[in-house]
Amino acid sequence: MTPPTDIETAPPETALARAYATIRTGILEGRFAPGDRLREEHLAEISGVSRTPVREALRRLATEGLVELTPGLGAFVSSWSVTDLENIFAVRALVEAAVAEQAARHLTATDIDALEALAAGMEDLAARRPAGFLDRITGLNHDFHTRIAAACGNDRLAGLLTQTVDLILVHRTFRRYHDRQLVRSMAHHRELVDAFRARDADWAGAVMRAHVHAARHALVADLSLSPPAEPKAP
Incomplete structure (x- = not known):
């Protein structure tokens, strides 16, 4: 599969919804475990979108508590004490x-x-x-x-x-x-x-x-x- 570029061809909302659903489902079904790093390049590839909607999806999931965004390190599946x-x-x-x-x-x-x-x-x-x-x-x-x-x-x-x-x-x-x-x-x-x-x-x-x-x-x-x-x- 050719890696997607930062030029999004699908409608922005459609691309965002696709990225959000892919990441969220992966977390809830255990494909991404607590503490796992969520790499934008990989997420973009499996979602079939560019990195721009992936970043927005990660921000949305962070507000829901499923993802932690760490400055300088990236996004991780949330884990709790x-x-x-x-x-x-x-x-x-x-x-x-x-x-x-x-x-x-x-x-x-x-x-x-x-x-x-x-x-x-x-x-x-x-x-x-x-x-x-x-x-x-x-x-x-x-x-x-x-x-x-x-x-x-x-x-x-x-x-x-x-x-x-x-x-x-x-x-x-x-x-x-x-x-x-x-x-x-x-x-x-x-x-x-x-x-x-x-x-x-x-x-x-x-x-x-x-x-x-x-x-x-x-x-x-x-x-x-x-x-x-x-x-x-x-």
Whole structure:
């Protein structure tokens, strides 16, 4: 592939959106790990744009907390101390519990059926443990929480939640779960579905708060933040 030049041929907004999506997805999916340097030349090549929209995309991602810009050194995937992560989870627990409370009032029967199907899919993967099952659970879990946020009826609250969750996703939470923690997470999903069917906002908020705090403990238990090996299939 011919390296792109600084002369952008695509419309600026299109190029910026492409660069932003490529970098952000790479961070959230783990292709760029916390602390990795993000080189403009490489990012421009894989995005198919010039370095100008890449720089703007990096600045935007820095405002969202996913990227750190260091004068004289460049851009790096953000990494956080245990204290930072504790603070992020504290915010997430407040916001996502509020989202669940509001969603309990707005989710349709079809939405709740879809949530139940997603919960069942995660349980099945956790029980069978096929190759790559944690990544597949992560995808279903994202769909589960995204559907709840979409139904809360408060776009600003949902947007704040998305930004907070993205910061945590960088650390691949499910890869840090031990067997007991994974089972507990699956049980929380089931109980959330029950709370939504009962239209009980207080119940939904309490379960979601417990769910987030359990994830926090799983993530920060290892102070070195070194990811554990994926559990082996029985």
